[in-house]
Amino acid sequence: MDTQLDQADYRLLELLQADARTSIAKLAETVGLSEPACYRRIQRLKRLKIIEREVAVVSPRTMGWPLTMIVLVTLERERTAILDRFIRKLQSVPEIVDVWYVTGDYDFALRVVARDMESFETLTREVLYADNVVKNFKTLVTMRSVKSQAPLVAASRDLE
Template identity: 55%
Template structure:
């Protein structure tokens, strides 16, 4: 069960996961040892899944981002599982969601250029019989990234 201090710790770490424990403790009003124990417990409980560095794809040569809405021929458990496993292996797929509604998946895809995206669609989407259709939305600008779940 989380309390007010756990929520404050989570809010701070979602903004900067590299905060030294003494600084984090000061910000949330705890002693450093108490804060350390709480962070460890949050990790062990799974509330903190992982701590990662967010890299801007454009700085790595992937300047184009697309959201791809994928519809399968049939929404069957085995087909869905195979599709998830397959898409997880594709380096261009940054995020993958299995969703309700008209589409079955939403992908966030990074591309070096439109030609590389076309190659991706041919290799990954057109080549699979279970894909009925897909729609591509080209991201013109990103105004919020990895929004934190703040206490509320």
């Protein structure tokens, strides 16, 4: 499949990241395409997995999760089977909303939400302290989000 993107594709992606519910008519008008051409481009972007999914972004606070922490985790060992098991464990915990396998001093960076510090302590005991592969972890409590899920733009500004 052709994954080459042009300026119209990039503009559509920027608009859809701002509001995925924008009508095809409005998108087509803004980008300067016909409605059928705009629709075909969006379907192509979905088929190619350039648009991975469409979601509603919900405030964790409204769902009862007012605290957000970034947790940096170091493992004792990094064998494939250990990594795979640990990743599955992290994926199964609803309070762990993002997981990144990273390079550097830590092996994983987690974004964790919690009702309160007591529930976060319970999570750390059950998920991190109880796992003998976890060497250590560091918790950063967020005070407020100043930028979140910002739209991606083309890496090259030469497209304009």
